[in-house]
Amino acid sequence: MLETNLKRAGNQTVVFANPPVILSSYTVVGPMEGQGPLGATFDSVWPDTLHNEKSWERAESKLLQEALEGAIARSGVTRDQIDFMLAGDLLNQIISSNYAARQIALPFIGLYGACSTMALGLILGSMLLDGGFARHVLVGVSSHHDTAERQYRMPTEHGNQRSMSAQWTVTGAGSVLLGRSGNGPRIASATVGRILDYGETDANNMGAAMAPAVSDTILNHLHDLNRTPADYDLIASGDLGTVGLGLAHEVLKKSGIPVGQEFTDCGVMIYDPSQDVHAGGSGCGCSAVVFAGSILQRVRAGEFKRVLLVGSGALHSPTSSQQGESIPSIGHAVEIVG
Amino acid sequence: MGNQNLRPPTISVTPQEYQKLSQQMTPKPTVFKNCVWAFIIGGAICALSQILVNLLKLAGLPQAEASNAVTAIMILVGALLTGLGVYDEIVKVAGAGAIVPVTGFANSMVSPALEFKREGYVVGVGAKLFTVAGPVLVYGVATSIVLGIAAYLLRVFPLVPR
Numbered sequence: 001m002l003e004t005n006l007k008r009a010g011n012q013t014v015v016f017a018n019p020p021v022i023l024s025s026y027t028v029v030g031p032m033e034g035q036g037p038l039g040a041t042f043d044s045v046w047p048d049t050l051h052n053e054k055s056w057e058r059a060e061s062k063l064l065q066e067a068l069e070g071a072i073a074r075s076g077v078t079r080d081q082i083d084f085m086l087a088g089d090l091l092n093q094i095i096s097s098n099y100a101a102r103q104i105a106l107p108f109i110g111l112y113g114a115c116s117t118m119a120l121g122l123i124l125g126s127m128l129l130d131g132g133f134a135r136h137v138l139v140g141v142s143s144h145h146d147t148a149e150r151q152y153r154m155p156t157e158h159g160n161q162r163s164m165s166a167q168w169t170v171t172g173a174g175s176v177l178l179g180r181s182g183n184g185p186r187i188a189s190a191t192v193g194r195i196l197d198y199g200e201t202d203a204n205n206m207g208a209a210m211a212p213a214v215s216d217t218i219l220n221h222l223h224d225l226n227r228t229p230a231d232y233d234l235i236a237s238g239d240l241g242t243v244g245l246g247l248a249h250e251v252l253k254k255s256g257i258p259v260g261q262e263f264t265d266c267g268v269m270i271y272d273p274s275q276d277v278h279a280g281g282s283g284c285g286c287s288a289v290v291f292a293g294s295i296l297q298r299v300r301a302g303e304f305k306r307v308l309l310v311g312s313g314a315l316h317s318p319t320s321s322q323q324g325e326s327i328p329s330i331g332h333a334v335e336i337v338g
Numbered sequence: 339m340g341n342q343n344l345r346p347p348t349i350s351v352t353p354q355e356y357q358k359l360s361q362q363m364t365p366k367p368t369v370f371k372n373c374v375w376a377f378i379i380g381g382a383i384c385a386l387s388q389i390l391v392n393l394l395k396l397a398g399l400p401q402a403e404a405s406n407a408v409t410a411i412m413i414l415v416g417a418l419l420t421g422l423g424v425y426d427e428i429v430k431v432a433g434a435g436a437i438v439p440v441t442g443f444a445n446s447m448v449s450p451a452l453e454f455k456r457e458g459y460v461v462g463v464g465a466k467l468f469t470v471a472g473p474v475l476v477y478g479v480a481t482s483i484v485l486g487i488a489a490y491l492l493r494v495f496p497l498v499p500r
Contacts, residue, residue, distance in 0.1 A: 157426055196341065
């Protein structure tokens with residue numbers, strides 16, 4: 001059979017024939033994020049991370065649900081016109097998303113990409129739209145500092161000293177509504193990443209674990225589309241943190257890609273050093289709230305014409321870490337044009 | 339591992355080169371500062387305990403009972419500060435100085451109890467109470483049994499002629 005009508009460029013990149021539109025966005029965060037440098041860009045800031053719920057897990061599900069409902073309300077699109085909901089989070093069996101999906105009651109696809117889930121959701125949502133399988137797709141992810149601590153590390157009141165390379169899981173949920181037509185920034189292309197594992201075993205240094213995978217995805221995206229970093233106003237990785245971002249810069253330079261100031265990281269942007277988060281923010285919510293908040297606002301304002309969001313995920317588990325395994329990581333790239 | 343199975347192009351850094359880069363660029367712990375604070379706060383906790391022992395002895399308690407009483411008091415202090423959400427702030431600064439004393443042990447028992455109460459008293463609190471302190475108890479007890487047997491054997495079969 002003839003391989004016509006393939007919407008691909010190069011080895012790994014897909015180019016959308018009818019770039020999906022980001023019709024609306026909504027972000028909900030916890031108090032620490034509200035006090036950070038991007039505090040004014042978030043739509044809703046909770047006064048505390050429990051918010052009168054009976055458990056951290058219920059609070060996170062509520063956080064995600066608020067973001068999803070906010071994006072729907074802002075878009076003006078009615079629920080019967082939304083064909084899919086894509087959501088994910090960090091918890092076992094992605095329960096925050098499952099319980100939020102129960103409330104939102106749309107056809108649901110749950111995703112796990114660790115902290116890269118927002119980028120992954122944007123890519124898959126765009127494919128559903130450009131492939132003619134949906135009229136509108138709702139995408140949302142969340143993370144919560146206390147649910148993550150409880151599951152991945154130690155009880156929340158336990159006293160321990162965090163390593164200097166450790167990152168702080170963002171309490172936040174970000175959601176966007178995608179459509180086939182309308183006004184708003186558009187998703188032009190996407191590069192699904194492949195897993196790279198460079199032998200980092202320290203779960204307290206996820207930035208170093210993820211930097212090779214993110215660099216590989218950026219390299220392939222640029223190679224496939226025959227572009228350089230200067231073609232983008234902003235290249236934002238999800239949560240490499242200060243350590244991972246520095247390493248990614250070095251790795252890309254050694255690989256012949258001239259990255260400069262335009263390459264930064266959502267985990268570095270979301271907190272101020274005075275908040276003592278060591279290497280920066282992390283979690284699905286990190287890239288979600290920075291992208292759906294500050295970055296989209298600046299695209300809509302015309303400040304950024306072309307942005308590359310590269311979600312970064314560390315695909316290990318507490319069990320694999322305890323067994324001494326290294327951390328396989330991935331980076332997913334999404335190109336947004338204003 | 340690395341980029342062996344990947345279709346080119348990929349990053350031009352070998353895993354060995356990357357390990358070296360990673361070690362250079364990963365910030366090291368602030369060892370000197372941590373040691374100083376561990377000394378100050380750990381010392382303060384122990385000094386406080388000694389003061390309490392002396393006070394109890396002045397009140398008429400013999401040494402052994404006073405010592406036990408102060409251990410119980412410091413466990414209470416650790417548990418209370420954990421419940422108030424303050425103990426983890428202290429450990430952030432003090433490190434081992436607040437983890438090693440018995441107040442730290444209290445923290446390691448109370449924090450899971452608080453955390454897992456949401457899963458109920460049986461499979462939550464009951465099952466997970468020892469998630470942090472478990473290894474200490476297991477290996478502490480096991481070591482004392484081994485040493486006890488060794489001490490007994492040395493008495494029965496003395497290695498040093500009398």
